[in-house]
Amino acid sequence: MASTQALFRTCPRSGLQFHKSAESLIKLNAVAAVVTLLIGGLLALLLVLTRWQAIHLIDADNFYLYLTAHGLDMLVAWIIFFEIAILYFCSSTLLRCRLATPRIAWLGFALMVIGTVTYNVAIFSGNATVMMTSYVPMPAHPAFYLGLILFAVGALIGCFVFLGTLVVAKAEKTYEGSIPLVTFGALTACIIAIFTIASGAIILIPTWLWSIGYIKHIDPAMYRVIWWAFGHSSQQINVSAHVAVWYAIAAIVFGARPMSERISRTAFFLYICFLQLASAHHILADPAVGVEWKVFNTSYAMYLAVLASMIHGLTVPGAIEVAQREKGFTKGMFEWLRKAPWGNPVFSGMFISLLGFGFLGGISGVMMGTEQLNMIIHNTIYVPGHFHATVVLGTTLAFMAITYFLLPTLFNREMILPGWAKWQPYVFGLGMGVFTLAMMGAGTLGVPRRHWDITFAGASLPYEYPGTALLMLAICGISGVIAVIGGAMYIIITVGTILFGKKLDAGAYTTSITPLRLPVQAALTGHGGHGGGFAAPGTFVLALVFLTAFVLYYFVNWKYLSTVWGLS
The missing domain is CATH 1.20.210.10 (Cytochrome c oxidase-like, subunit I domain)
Structure with missing residues (x-):
């Protein structure tokens, strides 16, 4: 066909083929x-x-x-x-x-x-x-x-x-x-x-x-x-999308194949079946909803979605490690990670997203989904602290990372301010990481979720929060400004590149699909895992660190819950 709908452009840099519409x-x-x-x-x-x-x-x-x-x-x-x-x-x-x-x-x-x-x-x-x-x-x-x-x-x-x-x-x-x-x-x-x-x-x-x-x-x-x-299910769309972006970036930067494609697909399928049930944690304190429904959603079914995220958290860095070891980075447990392209914002943004989503968003989300523990942070500023760790540190940073690949590939522009782009994921990730931790800290101290003035100035019945809570909000302010600066850097780079970046060869539009398969296209569209056993010991150690952090944080919150039992 010679119509517009049949026009295709092959990117000379990646081999990816774009239908014009x-x-x-x-x-x-x-x-x-x-x-x-x-x-x-x-x-x-x-x-x-x-x-x-x-x-x-x-x-x-x-x-x-x-x-x-x-x-x-x-x-x-x-x-x-x-x-x-x-x-x-x-x-x-x-x-x-x-x-x-x-x-x-x-x-x-x-x-x-x-x-x-x-x-x-x-x-x-x-x-x-x-x-x-x-x-x-x-x-x-x-x-x-x-x-x-x-x-x-x-x-x-x-x-x-x-x-x-x-x-x-x-x-x-x-x-x-x-x-x-x-x-x-x-x-x-x-x-x-x-x-x-x-x-x-x-x-x-x-x-x-x-x-x-x-x-x-x-x-x-x-x-x-x-x-x-x-x-809440809006966030579950985000989780699935940004995990797909993680796999895409692993393929783009390293040519990495999934460690086991079947297991990765099974993890995505678990998302479809169980991920939306996490919505229940927002109404665990609601007396109009039955206890059986709350317990099933948050204490049983939701853990299958957590299992899926833990699988992705293992297989994405594991695939990168295997790909790096195949390239010769085999010294010690972590040479593959030390020699990763940390100056490439596509990779650094993705990896910071993965760590932030797993350690901050994932662990806090499981804690919030436990009916008993939910009572100590329900409707506090801890809740937005959690979803800023998932939506912002996880999803937004992953989307920022893939943007740096799309600017020359999709928009056919050479990126402006490459030095800014190198540092942008670190500025944004650091600011948002501290921001979420400070919010969760303030929420643990009881600071309300949406209150304009926690000092209750002029109130006839004032309530005074501990000084640490005000300190946490100050840290939120400082780190939040840093995160906004990181976000502004991304917008300036993105918009500036689209408007003023040097034009790159876009490739001609044709009416046929070409057989050209450059490495990026082959990695993104290929099939099959690495096979041959577990060849990612460094990733396994990182997973054990995650598990240790999860267990300790879970125990600390149960200990904290026990201190309020005297109120009954």
Whole structure:
């Protein structure tokens, strides 16, 4: 075919092949993601300088308004825009086929943009200061709910276009055997996304009708249960997507193959079956939900999702170690890690993401999912400390890392400020790592999750937190500013490269799929594990360090819980 839909471009640097329509949509979704990251980052700076009690920058009304916009622009818009770009990349590009129904994909993108603008206008006009959770009976302007619904419908369209592209690739036989592991991870994210978006529609559509007067009453307990199937499962999309990015970067930088592709796929399958059940930890203190349901979700089924994450945490660095040892880095236990390309932001961003997500996000998440332990940190600032470790230190940093690969490959631009790019993952990772630790420390001391002023200045019945809590919030402020600087470095590098970076050879568009297979393409789209036994002793030692940290932290929290038993 000679139509636009049949035009393909082969990247001269990677060998990856881009269908023209898919390429345009990947670019625009990525750009929209960075724009919303910029808005959310500016709001983050204002919020962190307000929770820092010594500065206390903005007033109460604007604090809650900005907090509402920050949560939605970061967890919903930035993340999902980028994930739709990943879905199109993992289907059309990695499977070397045309994108299914490009016009419908454009409709989905348009709805996502319109939805984002709509709910932001509602928030910044002062008519939707209801936090991201937007619990009823606290009402928001109908445009707030409508914007979220439009965004969700657009994202759902993107998911179905991704699934359609898999069907096209299978029908046109553009790949052999099963889909590549990275695409399988994207499929996992897509399946969870459909569940998540459907949950959001089930509760947000009635809530929108309630806001315009067509429904008299929304039950708050029902709202909380269904909303968290949307709100927390959004993070489960992120987990699947950023783990797929980890595997992709291991292949891109090292040519690494999974240690066991079958085990890695099984771990993704466990995500599909059990990961969304972690939503229950947000309502463990809710008396309207049965104890049996809470215990099953958080004490049994959720651990199968934890097992899946631990598998990925072992196999991704394990694959890198095996690939490095095959290249001759065999001295001692950790030469493979010492000689890794730490100056390459694609690798350093991914590895910091892996460590931060595992040690900070993963361990704290399991602790929060334990019904008894949840009581000591429920609705404290510990909770956002946890999900900043997962969504920001884990997902956002992984997406930043893959961006540095896509700038010359997808946008065909030479990266500006390479020295900045070398340091950006470290600045952002260090700032966000300390930030999350300080938030979790403050939460352990009882600091509330969303309170504008914990000094309760002027209150008739004041409550005084220990001085350590104020110190933790000060550390949050300092490290939060450092993380924002790291985020600003990423945005300047990304936007500056797209606008001003030196143009690179893009390769010509043709109407045929070329057989060119450069090393990056072969590593991303190939199959098979390394085999031959466990040849990653360094990774095994790191896993034991993780296990030790997990056991100690778990024990410390049970010990801390025992100190409050006297209250009964």
